[in-house]
Amino acid sequence: MKKQLRFISKLKYLVLTILAATQTAHASPAVPLIDLNKMNSAEVSTGPYSYFVPPYSDYYFHHMDKLGYRVDWVRHAGTVYPLKDAHAPFTVTYSYNNHTYTLDQYFKRNRVLGFLILKDNQIISEHYFQGSNQNSRFLSNSVGKSITSTLFGIALQDGKIASIDDPVIKYIPALKLSGFNRVTLRQTLEMATGIAATENADDPNSTLQQMDKSVLRGVPSFTELLTSLKADPNVTPGTQFNYISMNTQVLGLAIEAATKTPLNQYLQEKIWRKIGAQSDAFLYRAKTQPDECAFGCLNATLRDYARFGLMMMNGGTIGETQVVNSAWVKEATSPAKYVVPPAGTDYGYQWWIPSDGSKSYQGQGVYGQILYINPIKHIVIVETSAWPKADPAERWDEATKVMDAIVAKLS
Secondary structure, eight states: HHHHHHHHHHHHHHHHHHHHHTTBBBBOOOOOOOOGGGGTOOTTOSSSSTTTSSTHEEEEEOGGGOOOOOOEEOOOOOOOOOOOOOOOOOOOOOEEEEEEEEEHHHHHHTTTTEEEEEEEEEEEEEEEEEETTTTEEEEEHHHHHHHHHHHHHHHHHSSSSSSTTTTGGGGGGGGGTSSSGGHHHHHHHOOOOOBBBOHHHHHHTTTHHHHHHHHHOSSSSSSHHHHHHBTTTTTOOSSSOOOOOOHHHHHHHHHHHHHOHHHHHIIIIIIITTOOSSSSEEHHHHHOOOOOOOOOOEEOOOHHHHHHHHHHHHHSSETTTEEHHHHHHHTTTTTTTTTOOSSSSEEEEOOOEESSOOOOOOEEEETTTEEEEETTEEEEEEEEEEOOOSSOOOHHHHHHHHHHHHHHHHH
């Protein structure tokens, strides 16, 4: 009997060891802490001494709270919405550039940090790399824009914002002398503000680089940066797509002004606790930055991103709880009128919409952050990665091939 017990104990230990190894596959050595004061504010997105570039990003994209930023917590409630654990191995192959790859090969080729597939509330597959695990909070980058958009929809349905066609300056009077003085909230949601600004991580003179400096140093404030932006005299708002993160910051400031509530607290009350999040999330900013970050500073677990995606997939409801009304979900994830994004995609209210007839939509963030939602096939996919470059077309193309292959297999 004792031998049997010892054998069972050893077997149990072996199984737990294998599971632990699977959850933390490809773990990397600890990366030395980055001193924010030593980072070049003009090279935040390009490095080489930056948490946005490898090998630092392999670690910091799930340890942003270790950098010394101010952390604005988004607390979860006691009740967790249950997700069913994966019960069988899952794999799939896909074709890309005349080669066939497996899902495991995709993870390695694209420096994936975490990957989760959900069909309804059943987890199909869940993977963690570079020392991350189920409790790790992963950086959203611009996936956070889609969440800010949803929070805006809630403020609208609650009557805090009177109309989506209200002028921006109704809620943010400080922008009266900026290019936003002729822009509506709808045009801001659509990334069609006609502001003379650029979003290019490789251009040291782009508006994005000014924004990065505001995040890193706290100067100028986000409001001051917005006030400095001018209108493009050749573009009428609502007629031309121009993706700039500062548009989403306008939405965040409008939400705070309309609700008289800090952004993280409104997110906590209206989304995080209602979706049954399992963990606290957080936003980050420089300790001297007076404005909360609305455009891409959210950090959350894979499962909580998936819960948010599940809520959107179900038309704004998760379980018995309505988070945002279905009319908003439909409107926000439909292609915007009079706006022409890059070929192959459409754009809604801070959501990317593939123009392939699939009825799917995505939140996307630089360096490989994806929240894929397919309400027809009942599938949510969360990917967080540490791509070496911010926005390479070839990696987005490969990610699309993977998502399509997963959906096809699960269908």
